[in-house]
Each structure stands twice: as C-alpha cells, then as structure tokens.
Amino acid sequence: MLSGLVACSESIPRVDNRPHSAFNQMAGQDAPPARIVLVMKSPTNPYFSELARGASRAQLETGIDLSIKVAHEDDALEQQIRLIDEVIEKHLADVIVIAPTDSIRLVPALARARKAGIHVINIGNRLEPRIVALYGMPAVPLISIDNASAAYQVAGKLAEGLPRGSKVAIIEGLLGTNNTRQRTEGALQAFSEAGLRVVAKQSARWKGDEAYQVTAQLLRDYPDLRAIFCSNDMMALGAARYLREKGMTRVRLAGFDGITEARSALHQRQLVATIDQHANEQGYLAVRLAVDALAGRPLAAETLVDTELLTASVPPAP
Numbered sequence: 001m002l003s004g005l006v007a008c009s010e011s012i013p014r015v016d017n018r019p020h021s022a023f024n025q026m027a028g029q030d031a032p033p034a035r036i037v038l039v040m041k042s043p044t045n046p047y048f049s050e051l052a053r054g055a056s057r058a059q060l061e062t063g064i065d066l067s068i069k070v071a072h073e074d075d076a077l078e079q080q081i082r083l084i085d086e087v088i089e090k091h092l093a094d095v096i097v098i099a100p101t102d103s104i105r106l107v108p109a110l111a112r113a114r115k116a117g118i119h120v121i122n123i124g125n126r127l128e129p130r131i132v133a134l135y136g137m138p139a140v141p142l143i144s145i146d147n148a149s150a151a152y153q154v155a156g157k158l159a160e161g162l163p164r165g166s167k168v169a170i171i172e173g174l175l176g177t178n179n180t181r182q183r184t185e186g187a188l189q190a191f192s193e194a195g196l197r198v199v200a201k202q203s204a205r206w207k208g209d210e211a212y213q214v215t216a217q218l219l220r221d222y223p224d225l226r227a228i229f230c231s232n233d234m235m236a237l238g239a240a241r242y243l244r245e246k247g248m249t250r251v252r253l254a255g256f257d258g259i260t261e262a263r264s265a266l267h268q269r270q271l272v273a274t275i276d277q278h279a280n281e282q283g284y285l286a287v288r289l290a291v292d293a294l295a296g297r298p299l300a301a302e303t304l305v306d307t308e309l310l311t312a313s314v315p316p317a318p
C-alpha cells in the first residue's frame with residue numbers, strides 16, 4: 001500500500017495495494033507488510049517525481065507498504081528532520097529511504113532512527129561517511145550516480161568548440177551537499193582540460209528563479225561570458241529563460257537531470273546538454289535494497305546507476 005504523502009504534487013504517483021507480495025512470500029503470508037518511508041526533497045523538481053515513480057514500481061512488485069513524505073523545498077532541512085522524527089516517534093517505518101537535503105546536518109536525525117531499529121538507505125545525495133561514523137551509525141548503503149563523472153561529460157560537451165581562454169561560470173546547487181561539490185569538481189576538471197577560464201561559481205540552491213537572478217548578475221559582471229554549467233535542470237531552465245527574454249544567443253547552457261522540460265529545451269537549442277540520471281531506476285533500486293535489508297541479505301555499500309549524456313541530437317520527450 002502506498003500512503004502518507006506529505007506536501008507533494010499531483011505528479012507523484014499514488015498506487016493501490018496488490019495481492020501479490022514477494023516480501024510477504026519470503027517472510028510468511030501472515031506477516032504484516034514491510035513499511036518503507038521515502039523521505040524526498042521538493043516535488044517541484046520533476047526528477048523527484050520520477051524517483052517516486054520508480055519506488056512505486058518496486059512497491060507493486062514486492063507488496064511492501066510504501067509512504068512518501070516530501071519536504072516543501074530542495075533546501076528544507078528542518079522539515080526533513082521533522083519528518084524523520086515523526087517516523088521515529090509514531091513507529092511508521094521499518095526502513096527510511098532518504099534523499100537528503102544536506103549531507104551532514106541530517107545525520108543526527110538518521111542516527112536516532114537507526115538507534116530506534118529503523119534501517120536507513122541513502123538515495124541521490126550522499127551522506128558524509130565521516131559524520132555517519134562519528135554518530136556511531138553503520139555505513140549507510142547508497143543508491144546514486146557518479147556525479148563528478150556525469151558533470152565532467154556535460155561540461156565537456158558544453159566546452160566543445162569554445163576558444164581557449166573563454167570565460168565560463170558554474171551555477172551550483174545547495175552548498176554543503178556532496179552532489180553539489182562533486183558536480184562542481186567534474187565541471188571544473190572539464191573546463192580546465194578545455195583551457196577555459198572559470199570566472200565565477202555561485203549557488204542558486206537548485207531553484208530556477210534564483211538561477212534566473214544569478215544569470216542576470218553573472219552577465220552584468222562578465223558581459224563576455226560564453227557558457228554556464230548549471231548543476232541541475234531547474235536552474236538551467238531558469239538561466240535559459242533569462243537569456244531568452246534578453247535575446248542573448250551567444251551564451252551556452254548545460255544542465256543536469258534529464259527532466260522532460262530540459263529535453264524540450266535541448267531540442268529548441270536552448271541547452272547544449274544535460275545528463276539523464278535515470279531517477280526512476282534509482283527509486284526502484286532503493287526500495288528493493290530496503291527489502292533486502294529487512295530480509296537480512298548482505299547489502300552493497302554503493303550502487304551507482306549508469307547515466308546518459310543527452311544533447312540536442314536526442315529527440316525531445318513525448
């Protein structure tokens with residue numbers, strides 16, 4: 001059964017319980033279904049809606065009881081902490097699957113969950129292993145991608161054909177998160193190898209509206225800027241909106257996530273490239289991993305899903 005949706009958009013799926021249950025067959029037909037809570041970030045980013053669909057697909061296959069709880073914003077750290085504490089206090093879950101807003105500051109709440117006997121699975125943004133160990137938690141299994149490698153591919157595509165010494169910038173996600181840091185590192189490496197000059201790095205906290213404003217400021221400060229790598233598609237689309245409104249066609253943009261709107265922007269030549277994280281597969285694998293945890297099966301410390309570089313040659317999403 002899928003239940004407990006909090007502050008989520010209509011695009012996040014709701015599914016009905018099905019009589020078949022792989023987990024119940026394993027644990028005994030009379031055993032109550034395993035309870036898994038997926039704590040996500042903002043439903044305004046289609047990436048997370050797709051991640052939820054993948055989790056729901058695994059729910060249909062396993063028959064577990066899946067609840068999806070959603071923070072209002074990508075950077076809603078305090079709300080995610082409250083959601084985790086609610087799960088602990090009300091005994092709502094056997095496993096928490098967490099897409100953390102912050103790699104460090106969410107760890108104490110998750111340590112409380114683990115102390116209460118709740119398994120923890122990490123999806124997407126990696127929890128900081130050093131802090132996890134500091135709080136006495138066992139290593140938290142991770143489902144994610146190689147963010148640095150993927151950003152390197154996207155930024156490399158963005159750099160193609162630009163003269164050496166061209167000025168470029170990076171619009172970062174939320175500072176203090178592993179995925180922001182890794183994507184910046186990958187982009188910096190690609191720009192360095194292409195001989196480009198990174199004149200600015202600025203956070204827009206994953207938000208399109210903030211990226212719009214950051215882009216405006218970047219172009220006031222560096223009117224000869226040639227390209228901007230954005231750490232997610234929402235920010236790339238915000239930057240593209242600014243360029244479109246100002247009639248600027250000389251500045252190249254690239255994003256990260258492969259959401260439907262970004263694919264359309266590729267087709268319209270508003271973006272040069274983005275990366276498909278296969279969020280559906282990440283959500284699916286996280287729930288399957290949670291079921292394995294409850295069954296006492298050995299878990300891989302890290303499962304990295306393959307990514308796909310998308311360029312203007314990729315057909316737009318239907």
